[in-house]
Amino acid sequence: MAARKPLLFWSALVSCVSVVLGGDSAWNGVTQKANNGLSSLGTSLFTPFYVPPGARAYDSASPLVLYTGAWVESFSSAYVENTLHSSSRKDSSTFFSFTGTGIEWFGNTGVRHGIADVYVDGVFIRAVDTWNDVSRRQQRLFWQYGLTHGRHNIKIINSGRRRTGSRGHIVDVDAFVVTNPGEATVTQRDSRPPSKPALRQNSGWTLTQVGSTGVNAMQLAIISDSHALIVDKVEHNPLEINGHPAWGALYNLHTHSIKPLSMQSNSFCAGGSFLGNGTMLNVGGNPVVEDFTSATDFGDVDGIQAVRLFQPCDSEDVDACDILDAPSQTHLASPRWYTTAVRVSDGSVMIIGGSVKGGWMNNATVNNPTIEYYPPKSILGSDAPIYSAFLASTLNSNLFPVAFSISNGYVFVAANNDVMLYDWRANTERRLPPIPNGVRVTYPLSGTALLLPLSPETGYTSEILVCGGSSIDDNRPSWEISSQEPASAQCSRIALTEEGITRGWEVEYMPQARVMPDAVLLPDGQIVIVNGAEAGIAGYGNVQSQVGKSNADRPTLTPVLYAPRAPLGQRFSSEGMPTSDIPRMYHSVATLTPNGDIMIAGSNPNLDRSEMMFGTEYRVEWLKPPYMTQERPVILDVGGGEKRLGFDKQIVISVQPVSGSSLRGRDVQVSLMDLGFVTHGVHANSRLVYLVNSVDDNKITVVGPPNGEIYPPGPGWIYVVVDGIPSVGVKVMVGN
Structure with missing residues (x-):
C-alpha cells in the first residue's frame, strides 16, 4: 500500500x-x-x-x-x-x-x-x-x-x-x-512597559500552572470546598460525554480531575447566580445555530430561554451530580443572550437585560430591556417581564450589565457608561452620575466591577469599584474599530450614600489599561485584578486588524493588587507580582477558592476551539498570595457542625490559631464571602461582609448579617483572618 x-x-x-x-x-x-x-x-x-x-x-x-x-x-x-x-x-x-x-x-x-x-x-x-x-x-x-x-x-x-x-x-x-x-x-506581541508606574512592591506572590479544564472556562462558580462548576458554549472541547464534546464540567480543586456534565442546550453567554437554597441557576444562552456561522451541528437544543439548575453537591464524590438542562420544561419568560443574574434580598434571582438573539453589539431591534425573576414573582400585580427605561436608553454597549444587590435593598446597575439604583420591590429607577470620562464598561467594551467590603463600622455602606473598559464610541460600526485601539486604565469608585452620590465618582488609574479584566476579592479585603488586554474590545471576528479572530490584542499578563483602604493614589501595585505567559482575554475567568488562592482559567476569542494566535486555553493557573506559604489559622468547627448562619443570630466558631497560641490580643476579623458567578468580567454576587465578633481564647462568637439586604440569603464562605492571615474557608448557609 x-x-x-x-x-x-x-x-x-x-x-x-x-x-x-x-x-x-x-x-x-x-x-x-x-x-x-x-x-x-x-x-x-x-x-x-x-x-x-x-x-x-x-x-x-x-x-x-x-x-x-x-x-x-x-x-x-x-x-x-x-x-x-x-x-x-x-x-x-x-x-x-x-x-x-x-x-x-x-x-x-x-x-x-x-x-x-x-x-x-x-x-x-x-x-x-x-x-x-x-x-x-x-x-x-x-x-x-x-x-x-x-x-x-x-x-x-x-x-x-x-x-x-x-x-x-x-x-x-x-x-x-x-x-x-x-x-x-508569541503570547504578547507588544512589550511596551505598563502605562503607569508600579506604586508598591509585592513579595511572596506565586503563579503556578496545574490542571486542565477540559471545556473552555467561559463561566465559573465555586460550588463546594472541593469543586468548581465550569460552563462553556457549544464547541469542540476535548472533554467528552456520551460520545460528544462536553460543554460543562466539575473541576476538582484538590486533585485537578474533571467530570463532564450532560448539558443539552447552548449556554453561550449565559448568566448565573446561586439561589437562596444553594442551587446554582444558569440562565439564557444561544439558540440552535445550523448555518455557516455555527461551530457545527452538535444536536444541542435552543438555550436562549433556558433555565439550567445545578442542585447543591458538597461531597468530593460528584459521580451522582449533574446539571438539569431541560428548556422545554423549565424556561425563562423571554429570550436572553448576555444577561446578568443577581440574587436579591429575598433569595430569589433578578435576571437583567440581554438580547433576544445572538449578535455582536446590542441594538434596538434585538434589545431585551426587561427584568424578570427566578422563581417567577409578581411585582406590583404582574408576573410578566418588567420594562426598564434604563436598559432601553443605554444602547448600544449594554450587554452583561454590572449589577450588585446593595445594603439598602436596592440593586446597583451599570450599563454602557450609565448607572442607576433600582428599587426592585417598587420598580423604580434612580439615575446616578455616569461613569466619568466617557468610559464604557459593559460588553463589548467590557470592564469589571466589585462591591467593596461591607463593614459594621461604616454602617455597611455600599461602595462600588468599576475598572477598565473602553472609551470607544459604541455607535461606531465594527469596520471603523481596530483591535489596536487602547483600552481604559480608569477605575471609578462611588459610595452609595446621599453624600457619596452628591460627591460623585472618585477616579484613579491602574498601572495598565485593561479591557475584559477580572477583579477578585480576597478574605483580607484586598482586590486582585487579572486577565484582559491593553487594546481592542471583547468578542471575535468583528473589528479591523483582528489577531487570529480576536477583537483584542496586547494581553495583560501581570496581576494588579488594589488596597481599598489605602489613600487615593497609593492603592495600586503590580511590581513583584508574577507574570503569566498565558493570554487571558475574551471568555476568561478568575475566582477566589475556598483555599484562599485564585483560580484563573479560560480564554477563547474564536468561533470554535482554535490553536492559532490567542487560541483556546484549557490550562489552569493558580495565583497564590503570600499567606498561602505562611502558617494559617484553622477553623475547627462552625456552629456546632451545623454550618448555618442566621440573620442577626449568634454562632460560635472554634479556631486553632497559629503556633498554638490564643486568639486573645490578636487582630481578628471574620469574613463572610460570596464567591459569586463569574463570566465576561461580571462577578455577579461577589461579596465580603465583615461579621461582628468577640474573641474568647480560641473561640469566636460571631453575629450573622442583620438581614438579606446586607447578605442575600444563600451559600457563603467564612474565613477567619488573624493578623492579616486568613484560614481556609468553610461553607455555610446564610439566612433564615
Whole structure:
C-alpha cells in the first residue's frame, strides 16, 4: 500500500447549510464552514474528530505512525481518511513522534474494546479504557496539553486488560491531532512597559500552572470546598460525554480531575447566580445555530430561554451530580443572550437585560430591556417581564450589565457608561452620575466591577469599584474599530450614600489599561485584578486588524493588587507580582477558592476551539498570595457542625490559631464571602461582609448579617483572618 501524507485538514462529512432556529444568525457575524453534519445529541452517528485551526492531524496510515506487534488495517468511510488500525494482541504498540505542545488520540469505542496504557515522552500517563456499551467512531480517547513546545512522542500499548463485561481486548488508532505544531506561539506581541508606574512592591506572590479544564472556562462558580462548576458554549472541547464534546464540567480543586456534565442546550453567554437554597441557576444562552456561522451541528437544543439548575453537591464524590438542562420544561419568560443574574434580598434571582438573539453589539431591534425573576414573582400585580427605561436608553454597549444587590435593598446597575439604583420591590429607577470620562464598561467594551467590603463600622455602606473598559464610541460600526485601539486604565469608585452620590465618582488609574479584566476579592479585603488586554474590545471576528479572530490584542499578563483602604493614589501595585505567559482575554475567568488562592482559567476569542494566535486555553493557573506559604489559622468547627448562619443570630466558631497560641490580643476579623458567578468580567454576587465578633481564647462568637439586604440569603464562605492571615474557608448557609 502506498504511503499516505499526513492529514492536514478535515473535510465535512455532510455539508450543513440551513438556518438558525428562528431564522437568524447568532455567532458574532463570523462565518466558518461547518465541520460535521450530525444527528441528535449523543447518538452513535456523532463523530467528534476535529482539527482546530492551527493544529495538524495525522491519520493512522501516516508513515510517521509506527506499529509494533499484530495490527490490522481496515477501510471504511466511517474512519478518518478511510483507514483504521486495530489490535487485540497484548503488548502490540503504536509510536508517534511529533513537534508541538499537545497530542490527541482518536479511535473507536465499543463492547469488544479493552484497555490501553499511554506513555508520553516515555512516562506513563494513564490507562485508557476504550470500552463502551455503544459503538462510536472517531472518538477522542486521550489528550495531553501544556507540553513544552518541541519534540515529543506518544506510545500506546494494548495492555491485554479489559473491564468486566467487555467481550474483547481491541484497541484502535484512527488519527492523531497535534496542537501548536509550528513555532511556539508569541503570547504578547507588544512589550511596551505598563502605562503607569508600579506604586508598591509585592513579595511572596506565586503563579503556578496545574490542571486542565477540559471545556473552555467561559463561566465559573465555586460550588463546594472541593469543586468548581465550569460552563462553556457549544464547541469542540476535548472533554467528552456520551460520545460528544462536553460543554460543562466539575473541576476538582484538590486533585485537578474533571467530570463532564450532560448539558443539552447552548449556554453561550449565559448568566448565573446561586439561589437562596444553594442551587446554582444558569440562565439564557444561544439558540440552535445550523448555518455557516455555527461551530457545527452538535444536536444541542435552543438555550436562549433556558433555565439550567445545578442542585447543591458538597461531597468530593460528584459521580451522582449533574446539571438539569431541560428548556422545554423549565424556561425563562423571554429570550436572553448576555444577561446578568443577581440574587436579591429575598433569595430569589433578578435576571437583567440581554438580547433576544445572538449578535455582536446590542441594538434596538434585538434589545431585551426587561427584568424578570427566578422563581417567577409578581411585582406590583404582574408576573410578566418588567420594562426598564434604563436598559432601553443605554444602547448600544449594554450587554452583561454590572449589577450588585446593595445594603439598602436596592440593586446597583451599570450599563454602557450609565448607572442607576433600582428599587426592585417598587420598580423604580434612580439615575446616578455616569461613569466619568466617557468610559464604557459593559460588553463589548467590557470592564469589571466589585462591591467593596461591607463593614459594621461604616454602617455597611455600599461602595462600588468599576475598572477598565473602553472609551470607544459604541455607535461606531465594527469596520471603523481596530483591535489596536487602547483600552481604559480608569477605575471609578462611588459610595452609595446621599453624600457619596452628591460627591460623585472618585477616579484613579491602574498601572495598565485593561479591557475584559477580572477583579477578585480576597478574605483580607484586598482586590486582585487579572486577565484582559491593553487594546481592542471583547468578542471575535468583528473589528479591523483582528489577531487570529480576536477583537483584542496586547494581553495583560501581570496581576494588579488594589488596597481599598489605602489613600487615593497609593492603592495600586503590580511590581513583584508574577507574570503569566498565558493570554487571558475574551471568555476568561478568575475566582477566589475556598483555599484562599485564585483560580484563573479560560480564554477563547474564536468561533470554535482554535490553536492559532490567542487560541483556546484549557490550562489552569493558580495565583497564590503570600499567606498561602505562611502558617494559617484553622477553623475547627462552625456552629456546632451545623454550618448555618442566621440573620442577626449568634454562632460560635472554634479556631486553632497559629503556633498554638490564643486568639486573645490578636487582630481578628471574620469574613463572610460570596464567591459569586463569574463570566465576561461580571462577578455577579461577589461579596465580603465583615461579621461582628468577640474573641474568647480560641473561640469566636460571631453575629450573622442583620438581614438579606446586607447578605442575600444563600451559600457563603467564612474565613477567619488573624493578623492579616486568613484560614481556609468553610461553607455555610446564610439566612433564615
